Amino acid sequence: xxxxxxxxxxxxxxxxxxxxxxxxxxxxxxxxxxxxxxxxxxxxxxxxxxxxxxxxxxxxxxxxxxxxxxxxxxxxxxxxxxxxxxxxxxxxxxxxxxxxxxxxxxxxxxxxxxxxxxxxxxxxxxxxxxxxxxxxxxxxxxxxxxxxxxxxxxxxxxxxxxxxxxxxxxx
Ligand SMILES: [Zn+2]
Numbered sequence: 001x002x003x004x005x006x007x008x009x010x011x012x013x014x015x016x017x018x019x020x021x022x023x024x025x026x027x028x029x030x031x032x033x034x035x036x037x038x039x040x041x042x043x044x045x046x047x048x049x050x051x052x053x054x055x056x057x058x059x060x061x062x063x064x065x066x067x068x069x070x071x072x073x074x075x076x077x078x079x080x081x082x083x084x085x086x087x088x089x090x091x092x093x094x095x096x097x098x099x100x101x102x103x104x105x106x107x108x109x110x111x112x113x114x115x116x117x118x119x120x121x122x123x124x125x126x127x128x129x130x131x132x133x134x135x136x137x138x139x140x141x142x143x144x145x146x147x148x149x150x151x152x153x154x155x156x157x158x159x160x161x162x163x164x165x166x167x168x169x170x171x
Contacts, residue, residue, distance in 0.1 A: 007040070007051075014044040020051065026059040029090070033083060052079060062089045075159045080130065084116040091120055096155075097146045099165035102127065105138055 007018050018040060024032060031037035038051045054067025063072040066082040074095065076082040088095050102115045105127070115127040115136065124137040151170045160168065 005053075007049075009042040009045060009047055010049065011047040012042060012045040014042055016043070020053060022053065022055040024055060024057045028057070029059075029086060032057065033086060035079075057082070057086065059089075064089065070157070072157060073155070075157065077159060080116060081161065084118075087119055088117050093117070093143070094147070094152050095160050096152045096165045096168045097143060097150065098125075099160065099162055100146055100150075100169060101125065101138070101143050102162065104142060105136070 001023060002019055002021050004017055004019050006015060008015050024037075028037060035050055038053075040049055040051060041047070042049065054065070054069075056065040056069040056072060057063065058072075062074075064082055064085050065072045065075050066079060067077075068075060073089075074085050076085055085095060088098055098117050102113075102117075105115065106113055112131065113127075113129040113136070114131040115129055118126045118128040118135060120126065120140065121137065123140050125140050125143060126135055126137045128135050149171075153168045153170060155168055
């Protein structure tokens with residue numbers, strides 16, 4: 001749905017009315033990931049601003065939302081979370097098992113890293129640490145081992161994150 005909102009520039013307080021969309025599809029993925037979809041420029045002082053608003057992404061294969069929307073596979077509560085889910089779903093991975101992999105990595109390194117999945121490079125899964133602001137990569141074997149070992153229950157309209165993923169994983 002298209003919505004008109006009032007926008008006030010944080011730099012010069014210029015007020016303007018802009019139109020935002022809160023329903024996106026697969027053609028918008030690149031612009032969601034690089035945030036250009038949410039970037040606007042104040043036409044008075046040229047300040048670049050990133051808007052932060054709730055939206056839903058519906059593709060033929062999955063649906064995700066930032067904020068509460070009905071009938072989605074996963075709900076996310078931050079932009080970083082939905083960005084990570086998009087990358088996981090685009091790479092056809094399972095988010096619960098990615099969370100389990102992250103837990104194992106943190107456990108082995110004995111560090112809290114606040115990792116976010118960032119993609120596959122060759123045979124390695126790349127994670128970005130929001131805490132350390134650097135990337136870590138790990139052999140995909142760990143994830144594949146979990147895929148073979150565990151079953152993940154079907155989940156809809158839920159938020160899956162590092163504090164609840166284990167509820168959905170069965171032996
Ligand atoms: Zn301005």
